[in-house]
Amino acid sequence: MNKEKQISGVAIKQVALLAIILVLTGLICFNLALFIPSVLGAITIYVVCRKYNFYLQEEKKWKPWLSSLVLMLASLIILILPIYFIADLLIEKLGNAQVYMAKFNVFLDKIHSYVYEQVHFDILSKENMDKLKSSAGKVSTSAVSGTFNTLTVVMSMYFILYFMLDQPRRFERILTSSAPLKRSNISLIGDKMRKLIMANAIGIPVVALGQGLVALIGYFIFGAPSPVLLFALTAAASMVPVVGAAIVYIPVCIFMIAEGNTGPGLGLAAYCLIVVGLTDNLLRFTLLKKLEDIHPLNTVFGIIMGMNLFGFMGLIFGPILISLTLLLIQVYRNEFSENDIPELEFPDKNNDDNKIDLIV
Incomplete structure (x- = not known):
């Protein structure tokens, strides 16, 4: 009876090994947290380019380094630059906080006054208006401060992506064999x-x-x-x-x-x-x-x-x-x-x- 209630040695080993894996994974993620967006971005672009990478390497017999660089350049032009252009444009406009916030406040006040005159309904109270203006100021400040971080993420993302594209079969084999x-x-x-x-x-x-x-x-x-x-x-x-x-x-x-x-x-x-x-x-x-x-x-x-x-x-x-x-x-x-x-x-x-x- 007691033997049936005892936890098997195999289960204890499994739990201990799982605990060690979780602790080590937590340490890695905690210390490399800045690179998590880069890894996610690299995986994202890898999936998008995967079919073309295999086509160039296995059917067209391109060198792995050449295929990787061509696809990285294409993804930069087609995927990253349009998004970065929009983000950079917003950051540039929002970055000049004093001029921008003055215009934004006039914009809000004008809308608020017009709506109140037409429907006699205070769509935004003075308290809510102040909160909205304050929130917009915080967004503009955080957007400017994130510019350098975005560039760092993009650079490290392409560094990781190169090694994924260079040996795609090996990369996928490691992922599938590691998944329990x-x-x-x-x-x-x-x-x-x-x-x-x-x-x-x-x-x-x-x-x-x-x-x-x-x-x-x-x-x-x-x-x-x-x-x-x-x-x-x-x-x-x-x-x-x-x-x-x-x-x-x-x-x-x-x-x-x-x-x-x-x-x-x-x-x-x-x-x-x-x-x-x-x-x-x-x-x-x-x-x-x-x-x-x-x-x-x-x-x-x-x-x-x-x-x-x-x-x-x-x-x-x-x-x-x-x-x-x-x-x-x-x-x-x-x-x-x-x-x-x-x-x-x-x-x-x-x-x-x-x-x-x-x-x-």
Whole structure:
């Protein structure tokens, strides 16, 4: 009876080894926390470039170093520079805090006064107005302070990415052999992560740039103030689900009407609601749905968490981390509750494991 209640030596060894692994992993993450965004970014770009890397190295017989450098340069031009341009533009405008905040305060006061005169409703009390102005000042200050950090992350990210692209088969073999999971679950994680990364790294920036460019045309046509800055703000705001770019163009339209430009203000409002809104729906329900159907709450909370952890790059990494956490919960259930595994999604144990792709 006592022997049955005793914990086996194997279980004790497993728990002890797991504890050591967790402690060492915690120490590594704590001391290398600055490089976590770089690792996430390198993995993201690796997944995007993976197919082309294998094509160049294995079919075209390019040298690994040449293939790696070409793909790194292409990813820098296509993926990183557009996002960095928007971020840098916002930082440049927000960086001149004294001039910017003076204009921003006038902008807010004008909107508040106009709305109050029209509907006699105090949309923003003096206390809330002060809070909003204070929050905007803090955002501008933190944006400027994060410039150097962003450049450091990008440089270290490409340093890590080079070694991933240089020997891709070895890199993937190390990942799959290190994961203490069934091959079917490794395949599930790989396939799901590929879709999540493509949706966040390709889909969301494309939707943002598309909306920003379409809105920019309207800003120039109807004479909106600072159209290039508004383009950057619209592109950044479009990443936020539900409200999206409306949190930028609606106040701008009200401001233009309050300034006496009623015709252009109403015209811009109609243009943004119809054309920009149609662009948003078209891109989201075609491109994003095709890549991966991500729940809006994942994106909202992912962006909030990602911005706190990684700054501007958190716009992409935050939603990925939220989705990955939910995916790992599903994998945990599949790994240890085999009776609940759907037969269509997870094949029977007797099936040949070699038929399952290893990663991504």
